Amino acid sequence: MNQVASPNNDLRQITTAGSWVAVDWGTSSLRAWLIDENGVTQNSAKSTQGAGTLQPSEFEGVLLDLIGDWLHSNAKPTQVFICGMAGSRQGWVEAEYVPVPTKLTELHQHLVSPKTGNARILPFIVPGLCQKSEQHPDVMRGEETLLLGILDELSDKSGVFCLPGTHSKWVEMEKGTVARTSTFLSGELFALIAKQSILRHSLETEAELDKDVFLATLDQLKSQEATLLGNLFGLRAGQLLNNTSPQAGASKLSALVIGTELLDMLAKCGDNPPKQVHLVGGSKLAQNYALALQHLGITPILHDADKAALKGLSAVRQGALNDNS
Amino acid sequence: MNQVASPNNDLRQITTAGSWVAVDWGTSSLRAWLIDENGVTQNSAKSTQGAGTLQPSEFEGVLLDLIGDWLHSNAKPTQVFICGMAGSRQGWVEAEYVPVPTKLTELHQHLVSPKTGNARILPFIVPGLCQKSEQHPDVMRGEETLLLGILDELSDKSGVFCLPGTHSKWVEMEKGTVARTSTFLSGELFALIAKQSILRHSLETEAELDKDVFLATLDQLKSQEATLLGNLFGLRAGQLLNNTSPQAGASKLSALVIGTELLDMLAKCGDNPPKQVHLVGGSKLAQNYALALQHLGITPILHDADKAALKGLSAVRQGALNDNS
Numbered sequence: 001m002n003q004v005a006s007p008n009n010d011l012r013q014i015t016t017a018g019s020w021v022a023v024d025w026g027t028s029s030l031r032a033w034l035i036d037e038n039g040v041t042q043n044s045a046k047s048t049q050g051a052g053t054l055q056p057s058e059f060e061g062v063l064l065d066l067i068g069d070w071l072h073s074n075a076k077p078t079q080v081f082i083c084g085m086a087g088s089r090q091g092w093v094e095a096e097y098v099p100v101p102t103k104l105t106e107l108h109q110h111l112v113s114p115k116t117g118n119a120r121i122l123p124f125i126v127p128g129l130c131q132k133s134e135q136h137p138d139v140m141r142g143e144e145t146l147l148l149g150i151l152d153e154l155s156d157k158s159g160v161f162c163l164p165g166t167h168s169k170w171v172e173m174e175k176g177t178v179a180r181t182s183t184f185l186s187g188e189l190f191a192l193i194a195k196q197s198i199l200r201h202s203l204e205t206e207a208e209l210d211k212d213v214f215l216a217t218l219d220q221l222k223s224q225e226a227t228l229l230g231n232l233f234g235l236r237a238g239q240l241l242n243n244t245s246p247q248a249g250a251s252k253l254s255a256l257v258i259g260t261e262l263l264d265m266l267a268k269c270g271d272n273p274p275k276q277v278h279l280v281g282g283s284k285l286a287q288n289y290a291l292a293l294q295h296l297g298i299t300p301i302l303h304d305a306d307k308a309a310l311k312g313l314s315a316v317r318q319g320a321l322n323d324n325s
Numbered sequence: 326m327n328q329v330a331s332p333n334n335d336l337r338q339i340t341t342a343g344s345w346v347a348v349d350w351g352t353s354s355l356r357a358w359l360i361d362e363n364g365v366t367q368n369s370a371k372s373t374q375g376a377g378t379l380q381p382s383e384f385e386g387v388l389l390d391l392i393g394d395w396l397h398s399n400a401k402p403t404q405v406f407i408c409g410m411a412g413s414r415q416g417w418v419e420a421e422y423v424p425v426p427t428k429l430t431e432l433h434q435h436l437v438s439p440k441t442g443n444a445r446i447l448p449f450i451v452p453g454l455c456q457k458s459e460q461h462p463d464v465m466r467g468e469e470t471l472l473l474g475i476l477d478e479l480s481d482k483s484g485v486f487c488l489p490g491t492h493s494k495w496v497e498m499e500k501g502t503v504a505r506t507s508t509f510l511s512g513e514l515f516a517l518i519a520k521q522s523i524l525r526h527s528l529e530t531e532a533e534l535d536k537d538v539f540l541a542t543l544d545q546l547k548s549q550e551a552t553l554l555g556n557l558f559g560l561r562a563g564q565l566l567n568n569t570s571p572q573a574g575a576s577k578l579s580a581l582v583i584g585t586e587l588l589d590m591l592a593k594c595g596d597n598p599p600k601q602v603h604l605v606g607g608s609k610l611a612q613n614y615a616l617a618l619q620h621l622g623i624t625p626i627l628h629d630a631d632k633a634a635l636k637g638l639s640a641v642r643q644g645a646l647n648d649n650s
Binding site for chain 1: 455456457460462507509545549551552553555561566569582592
């Protein structure tokens with residue numbers, strides 16, 4: 001813990017003065033935005049130096065390389081608010097997992113501040129969330145900040161949220177408080193199957209989604225005529241016997257994985273499925289989730305993940321400012 | 326097809342004279358047995374030179390290296406009966422997939438014989454099986470021979486069969502005829518998750534099975550409190566939050582994968598689940614399947630896979646001999 005200054009001391013240094021930097025530092029990528037005194041984005045930058053590839057001692061240098069040009073030339077420190085895997089045990093410095101239920105507007109109370117060798121930056125890392133449960137233990141880092149970022153788009157700050165990705169996150173929120181979370185390994189499993197399994201020869205994952213195949217497979221899953229585990233090998237056998245195209249194979253795999261995730265989540269809701277699900281994404285993947293939700297009779301509401309990260313980091317900073325004022 | 330001699334010509338050379346060699350040539354391994362005139366196994370050998378690693382031109386040399394010492398010193402050819410992936414399109418020479426329903430005692434009618442440069446061997450490859458279906462296409466190579474090998478242990482040559490492995494095969498057999506087949510990617514998926522996914526740090530797959538964890542996870546699956554996709558990430562979160570041991574994690578993963586496979590199969594049977602399932606295996610894996618089946622109220626009947634392969638190849642040869650007599 002020698003890299004962590006006492007939060008109380010450092011939080012006092014969060015002032016409104018000058019511009020600041022927002023950073024979303026995930027496992028495989030790093031994005032930064034320069035925000036001016038009026039809250040306007042003046043610059044942005046990104047890098048592939050994700051937290052997963054770095055030693056703790058390397059974070060400061062990587063960040064300075066990326067945003068150094070934005071900083072004041074004198075030693076006046078620029079505040080940098082960071083969410084994501086930079087706060088993991090293997091990251092820059094560990095930020096705790098705050099247990100749910102957690103009110104998102106209180107995330108700033110758990111900021112940690114890595115010590116730096118360079119006086120031009122004053123970094124703060126947002127905590128993650130955890131669900132302490134014997135049956136359904138769960139953790140997240142980064143998604144909590146995105147959720148905070150879309151809070152003011154929601155009339156009653158409640159609902160069901162899905163953040164598709166390598167580890168797809170589902171969140172039930174009640175009046176701004178995260179109540180329950182679930183993580184599906186869908187994205188990682190899709191990639192492993194598509195790139196490493198025997199099916200890799202039968203799948204063209206870069207191709208456009210074949211919507212007919214995608215929706216027909218969803219229907220099979222829904223009517224319990226198909227299951228994920230029981231139908232994977234059929235992608236290969238279908239190519240051998242029926243000349244199923246690798247494009248169709250990839251669309252089928254996508255439906256098997258996404259559909260299984262959605263139907264698992266809906267099954268948990270029993271007789272009371274949500275009428276709408278908030279999708280926080282931006283990629284083609286989120287579009288596929290939206291297509292599947294719509295087909296299952298649920299309205300998808302799309303939110304841009306980049307905007308959500310930036311707004312969430314601004315909200316964390318504002319929370320800290322308010323506490324200091 | 327220039328490597329394939331006409332089956333009719335070569336089948337005439339299948340005579341009872343002398344000893345012969347049985348070969349089970351899978352993707353990743355090769356096993357051979359020398360059988361004498363009285364049907365007694367005189368020698369056996371194995372190698373890791375599976376069909377998956379070889380070019381078509383390499384099969385003959387690999388086989389001669391392994392069994393050369395068993396062959397007659399003169400040019401009198403020794404019959405070699407081969408099942409498994411050696412008969413795939415990427416194997417020694419392609420043996421067709423015979424469509425189900427197929428009577429197992431007629432497999433020998435579809436033997437193919439690769440041409441050889443060495444007159445000391447006369448090889449025959451057993452065909453695979455396929456299920457030509459738009460919805461549930463399926464293929465197998467090797468398992469059909471194992472099933473033929475246990476036919477005479479079955480009172481009415483009927484039942485449900487499971488051959489656990491990389492690609493776990495399920496077969497419904499009626500009076501010696503394979504009616505339906507299903508393949509689950511369970512073994513391959515388990516290995517990908519355990520070795521390549523983010524869970525690899527949370528799993529100790531070489532450890533002894535923790536039966537309590539295994540059976541409790543099965544119960545969660547059965548009561549629909551857990552699903553495969555929705556609970557994988559919990560293996561990691563459980564280690565982070567609850568200090569779940571990597572041994573317990575591996576046992577849980579095993580139950581999630583095997584349990585999902587078994588429950589998928591049972592769901593297909595609707596209100597008429599089988600009272601018993603024949604398990605053809607021999608490894609620890611088959612023991613885990615047996616434990617799970619028993620826990621679900623189904624009697625597992627274990628058959629040794631090596632013995633089944635040898636007996637199946639003998640039965641194929643006997644079928645060809647009978648046709649020639």
